[in-house]
Amino acid sequence: MAQFNKAFEESLRADGASRQKSINSSTLRDVITNRSPDDYKEGGQSKINSALRFYEKAGILDMTVGQLADDPVAFVNAMTGDAYDELGKNQANSASKFIASIFQDAGHGKAWGSNTLKRELNPVKAKELFPIEAAQTKVKGYPDDFFIRTKKAVTALQNAGQKEAAAQLLLTMLGGYRSADVTGIKVEDIDFRTGVIFDVTVKGAGEVVDKTGVLSAPMLDVIKDYLGDRADGLLFEDPKANSTIINKELKKQFPQDYLTKKSKEKGTYKSGISLYDYRHFNETYLSSMDVSPELRKVATLRAAADVAEKYAASGARRADVNSLHSGLLAVFSAGSGSASPAQFLNDTLAVQIGVNDNNEPIYNQPKLSDKTKRIVPTKQLLEKIGYEDAISPTIYASLPEEGNVVGSTAANIDPETTAAINRQVQSEATEAALQSDVRAGEIADDAAAARAKVAETKAEAKAQQKVESLDTTKSKLLANVAKVGRPILKVVAPPVGYGLAALAADQTRSAVVNSALADQARDLGIPEGAIQTVGAVAGATEFLPITPTDVMSVAQSIPTEPSMMQDARMRQESRQFDFGDEFGNIDPDTGTSVPTAPIKVPNPAAPKPQMAAQGFVSVPEARANALRGEATAMDQAPSFLYGGVVR
Secondary structure, eight states, X not given: OOOBOHHHHHHHTGGGOOHHHHHXXXXXXXXXXXXXXXXXXXXXXXXXHHHHHHHHHHTOTTSBHXXXXXXXXXXXXXXXXXHHHHHOHHHHHHHHHHTHHHHHHTTSOTTHHHHHHHHHHOHHHHHHHSOOOOOOOEEOOOOXXXXXXXXXXXXXXXXXXXXXXXXXXXXXXXXOOOTGGGTTOBGGGBOTTTXXXXXXXXXXXXXXXXXXXXXXXXXXXXHHHHHTTOOSSBSOSOHHHHHHHHHHHHHHHSOXXXXXXXXXXXXXXXXXXXXXXXHHHHHHHHHHHTOOHHHHHHHTTOSOHHHXXXXXXXXXXXXXXXXXXXXXXXXXXXXXXXXXXXXXXXXXXXXXXXXXXXXOEEEOOOOOOHHHHTBOOOHHHHHHHTOGGGSOXXXXXXXXXXXXXXXXXXXXXXXXXXXHXXXXXXXXXXXXXXXXXXXXXXXXXXXXXXXXXXXXXXXXXXXXXXXXXXXXXXXXXXXXXXXXXXOOOEEEOOSSOOOXXXXXXXXXXXXXXXXXXXXXXXXXXXOHHHHHHHHHHHHHHTTTXXXXXXXXXXXXXXXXXXXXXXXXXXXXXXXXXXXXXXXXXXOTTTSSBOOOOBOOOOOTTSOOOOEEETTEEOHHHHHHHHHHTGGGTTTTOOOEXXXXXXX
């Protein structure tokens, strides 16, 4: 399967779309550009760039995969035209190989490109222009438990209600079929007496063709059990979907590093088991049996029509096909520890249909043909394919030395064994589900613990931050105390010009000891006298155009000559006396206010505070006053506020 980058892979399946159809409708440019370099052992990006360069020059980069598949002549012309002449034989061959798996994933077969070249140019000419080689992947042997795991996979599919997928897996095991090989088979075209199928539609060398095929007795038993009473329609509605279901189950039964494989492109690597690997195993088995190429192709639905028809018309030749398939069933049977091939099929095909009065499960027993019941493994067969060591010594000792795998005696089937195997598979499935749930629970617990740890960490960080904040606040408060000066004990405001600062101070006087800032200062261990000073300053700033968090910013924010204070000063300087009587009356004779008393002037000998305006101190004076208070701030020496002036 071709690998693409994550984003492109997701786009192929967007909104439930079929990956196969999406690739088929994608341009050659898109599928090449988005190919993952990791699809190759080395030089992946170089191969991508080379393919882009060749197909760009060939002029088909913006054609879709499906368009090329429908127009093989255009493909051949592109492969043998200007791009071939300019870039050369090696790049042309590399480009042809590059798209092989892409076309396979689009449903056209992995060898579509090379087969199309051979068909359109003739094999000799194609080989001359392109050093065409089959890109084969070799499997370095199948482990001994391959058969046991396979049996569990089939049985699990049956128990999960996936009868169609289970049937397709069994047919692939015996016949090595591709999904495309069984796509066009119709039930009504199967002769269940002889096993012959006529006009089965399969993908041949770059084209769809109708072929004749031969099915063996165990295959017919599998199909009959799967179909039930159905007598027409497609054998499998969606072989591709079945393949997906099968591969999902195989992932459960086999580790992802189960097989060791080797190819020219990837070198030696590890892989899990997929449906396609049963095709490989089939090829290994056929190679070991030294069968003729004709028989080999007929048994795998790959023979030309004229060859297949010869086998279909001959009972003896059909028997040869039956022996090959039966031999494979015998290998899987012995390898999985089944008492007989018939028992193997009974175990894998039986499904629970209910329970008896004792609440014990009842299983249906598939109807197996006499030919299937007479299949028996032989030591000779197992030694031929090299799997005699994979067989239980007890079973191996009980097998005949040699002979035809289809014997003369029908094997008995033990329903209790089938029931026990099904219970085991069900139990393992249940256990796997429980383990999955447990794991999910563990993950959830881990996640919860992680969240709790994060919360704890955050709480600790917050607490630490609070401590650091308190320390910082304490330092700032003490610093502000030093800047402001001695604590305030009382406030004396002049009867005239009661300014904003005086009002603030008056409000502060009653709230100092109860303010939140004072409480915070007490918690920090600041002396009570200092608390009063801090509280007074904080309270005063609430009436000023600043926040109470930074005392020094208060001083900096007070204008030297506030506009409203300028007006007040002018009014004050314009008059020599207080106006009117205590009621503000005006002299009726003169029309002027009645002078009552001269303005009281402070003693010139006394230190004169520098007033900025009513109730305000100029910034320089405020800073000087604060500095004078530093020496006495902590000893609680009295200080007085006149008109908002600290002195």
